Amino acid sequence: MHDPADGEEPHGPPGARSDPIDGEEPQDPPGREERAVIRWTAGLKAGLAGLAAVALVGLAAPYLFGEAAQQLSGAAREGVSAGHWLGTDALGRDVLARTLVATRLTLLMTAAATAIAGVLGILIGTTVWVAGPRVRETGLRLIDVMVSYPAVILALVVAAILGAGPVAAVLAIGVAWSPAFARLTASLAASVAGRDFVATARLLGVPPYRVLTRHLLPNIAEPLLVLLSVAFAGTLTALSGLSFLGLGVQPPAYDWGALLDTGLEAIYTNPAEAVGPAVAITLTGVLAGFVGDGLAAGSDPRAGRGRDGWSPSAPVPGRRAPDGALLVVDGLSVELPGGVRLVDGVSFHVMPGEIVGVVGESGSGKSLTAMAVARLLPDGVRATAAGLRLGDLDLTGRAEPARLATEIGVVYQDPSASFNPALRMGGQLTEVLRRHRGVGRAEARERAVKALEAVRILQPETVVRRHPHELSGGMRQRAMIASAVLPGPRLLIADEPTTALDVTVQAEVLELLKEINTAEGTAMMFISHDIGVVGTLCDRVLVMYAGRIVEELPVADLRVGRAAHPYTRALLAATPRLDEDEERGPLTTVPGRPPAPSARPGGCAFAPRCPVALPICATDPPAPVPTGEGRSAACHAVGVPS
Numbered sequence: 001m002h003d004p005a006d007g008e009e010p011h012g013p014p015g016a017r018s019d020p021i022d023g024e025e026p027q028d029p030p031g032r033e034e035r036a037v038i039r040w041t042a043g044l045k046a047g048l049a050g051l052a053a054v055a056l057v058g059l060a061a062p063y064l065f066g067e068a069a070q071q072l073s074g075a076a077r078e079g080v081s082a083g084h085w086l087g088t089d090a091l092g093r094d095v096l097a098r099t100l101v102a103t104r105l106t107l108l109m110t111a112a113a114t115a116i117a118g119v120l121g122i123l124i125g126t127t128v129w130v131a132g133p134r135v136r137e138t139g140l141r142l143i144d145v146m147v148s149y150p151a152v153i154l155a156l157v158v159a160a161i162l163g164a165g166p167v168a169a170v171l172a173i174g175v176a177w178s179p180a181f182a183r184l185t186a187s188l189a190a191s192v193a194g195r196d197f198v199a200t201a202r203l204l205g206v207p208p209y210r211v212l213t214r215h216l217l218p219n220i221a222e223p224l225l226v227l228l229s230v231a232f233a234g235t236l237t238a239l240s241g242l243s244f245l246g247l248g249v250q251p252p253a254y255d256w257g258a259l260l261d262t263g264l265e266a267i268y269t270n271p272a273e274a275v276g277p278a279v280a281i282t283l284t285g286v287l288a289g290f291v292g293d294g295l296a297a298g299s300d301p302r303a304g305r306g307r308d309g310w311s312p313s314a315p316v317p318g319r320r321a322p323d324g325a326l327l328v329v330d331g332l333s334v335e336l337p338g339g340v341r342l343v344d345g346v347s348f349h350v351m352p353g354e355i356v357g358v359v360g361e362s363g364s365g366k367s368l369t370a371m372a373v374a375r376l377l378p379d380g381v382r383a384t385a386a387g388l389r390l391g392d393l394d395l396t397g398r399a400e401p402a403r404l405a406t407e408i409g410v411v412y413q414d415p416s417a418s419f420n421p422a423l424r425m426g427g428q429l430t431e432v433l434r435r436h437r438g439v440g441r442a443e444a445r446e447r448a449v450k451a452l453e454a455v456r457i458l459q460p461e462t463v464v465r466r467h468p469h470e471l472s473g474g475m476r477q478r479a480m481i482a483s484a485v486l487p488g489p490r491l492l493i494a495d496e497p498t499t500a501l502d503v504t505v506q507a508e509v510l511e512l513l514k515e516i517n518t519a520e521g522t523a524m525m526f527i528s529h530d531i532g533v534v535g536t537l538c539d540r541v542l543v544m545y546a547g548r549i550v551e552e553l554p555v556a557d558l559r560v561g562r563a564a565h566p567y568t569r570a571l572l573a574a575t576p577r578l579d580e581d582e583e584r585g586p587l588t589t590v591p592g593r594p595p596a597p598s599a600r601p602g603g604c605a606f607a608p609r610c611p612v613a614l615p616i617c618a619t620d621p622p623a624p625v626p627t628g629e630g631r632s633a634a635c636h637a638v639g640v641p642s
């Protein structure tokens with residue numbers, strides 16, 4: 001499976017190092033489309049609308065109620081009345097008017113403190129990240145200490161040093177909240193810094209500040225935005241707390257905290273006096289919280305995806321899977337939230353007991369197609385399909401986890417990352433049987449031992465007691481196959497299961513998969529970028545290019561080089577064939593590179609690399625056309641004499 005970070009090709013080879021200032025930078029990662037989208041959840045809308053209303057009050061109240069707020073009515077500490085909805089204060093001034101007027105100063109102070117916290121924290125966090133390892137270590141530890149120190153206490157210390165007053169309070173709270181931003185920035189920057197596009201930018205000599213502003217900050221903006229709204233609520237309460245304690249705003253100026261302080265003095269005689277500022281503080285804090293929650297939910301790719309990231313789409317006309325097909329995929333698309341299609345309307349089927357190979361260059365969408373079938377799509381992508389079913393199991397609906405776990409087995413590319421290093425093999429192998437098939441511990445263990453034996457692992461009784469790191473790569477891959485077939489799945493998805501293995505072990509694993517297929521009748525989807533490997537194992541082959549299936553053909557045709565699509569022919573021409581008697585001439589490479597998903601041309605995505613492209617290929621995407629029994633190709637040039 002592709003890391004989103006390496007989805008698009010960096011410009012030019014790393015060796016083509018240019019001027020460090022104007023160094024050629026890698027393209028933005030595909031995640032960018034994802035970042036640009038804010039999902040307008042109800043909470044976010046309500047929070048923003050509420051805060052806008054509060055800001056409007058802050059703007060207008062001093063003009064509308066400024067006079068009423070200063071006017072001495074003569075009736076001190078008067079209770080709630082028609083003239084004074086929240087009563088009057090010790091000098092007879094209208095409490096409601098004062099609460100409304102105080103909105104402006106409170107909001108200004110809160111916004112200033114939040115801005116100071118954000119700017120200072122992000123500066124500290126990024127400086128720590130840009131600094132060398134030793135400064136970084138010390139900086140991070142210091143930030144940790146500051147974060148663990150309660151912000152209000154820190155603010156009290158700063159306020160005590162700077163003296164009482166609104167400026168000191170704002171600075172104190174701003175400084176006190178900055179470690180939270182520094183910590184988040186440093187951790188997020190560290191996680192993004194390890195991604196390939198950042199490494200490439202550095203390799204190309206892009207200066208650190210440019211890496212920071214162009215590649216790092218935009219990628220971590222979303223969580224920082226969430227923290228900003230949380231900090232707004234936090235600084236509001238903290239500032240009100242300082243004013244309440246007499247360390248913030250000083251008379252005759254007043255904010256909500258100061259009003260609360262005077263209101264509490266009269267809590268027994270006129271409780272309403274404290275209600276105004278208390279409600280204002282709580283309401284504004286809650287609204288800021290709504291915005292934070294809304295932003296967090298909006299940026300959570302799992303939110304709002306409907307049925308587990310799945311939604312139905314219109315059926316694809318003219319395509320019908322044969323009767324009795326086990327897996328039927330109809331118009332499956334996988335896309336990023338911004339609408340960029342990574343897999344674009346693929347339709348295919350797998351018959352019971354059939355091994356279907358999926359080939360194509362890196363990034364053609366093979367893994368995402370397979371993972372969409374297994375319901376294991378990574379966060380941040382969304383799948384739609386007109387139909388997707390495995391036997392009677394509808395894979396677009398809320399498929400039962402127990403059925404998914406037992407009816408579809410998955411073998412991944414990297415055997416070292418597929419097992420939990422902290423657990424023994426036995427527990428991991430028996431998990432699905434025990435959890436979903438209700439098999440007892442002893443029997444599950446016995447079956448695990450048999451399964452390991454079946455994949456030709458020597459001394460399986462000892463192996464079940466071992467941790468994954470104690471096994472060789474080949475053994476781990478075979479153990480993973482054992483684990484995948486143990487619950488008796490109807491479909492086994494093998495995603496480049498031999499890529500990480502050496503050639504001898506590769507051959508053994510392929511043989512093993514064939515044996516399982518023959519003995520158990522397990523249908524398989526076998527993903528590989530190696531058309532030669534697919535030719536030895538599979539019955540039928542789907543060739544993918546730029547998110548689409550461009551050709552479907554029986555493996556017998558592939559073996560003899562009878563392919564209709566120019567892309568398949570180019571792949572075949574680039575593959576060495578050891579079984580060939582006659583001289584075939586030198587191997588050729590497929591010129592050019594596949595387009596990035598966000599930059600696919602309007603017509604046929606292969607057209608710019610195609611030796612037989614027609615004018616129509618640049619404008620119209622070709623639909624699959626039958627090219628023989630069980631064969632089809634999506635190409636305008638098929639059947640056109642060259």
Ligand SMILES: Nc1ncnc2c1ncn2[C@@H]1O[C@H](COP(=O)(O)OP(=O)(O)OP(=O)(O)O)[C@@H](O)[C@H]1O
Pocket residue numbers: 001002003004006007008030031336342360361362363364365366367368369378379380381529596597
């Ligand atoms: N989680 C993700 N977020 C964003 N883009 C993704 C994500 N996963 C994959 N992609 C992009 O989708 C496209 C198809 O990826 P996929 O992993 O399916 O390709 P593939 O054909 O299996 O390639 P490979 O052989 O290298 O694994 C690529 O451009 C990839 O960068």
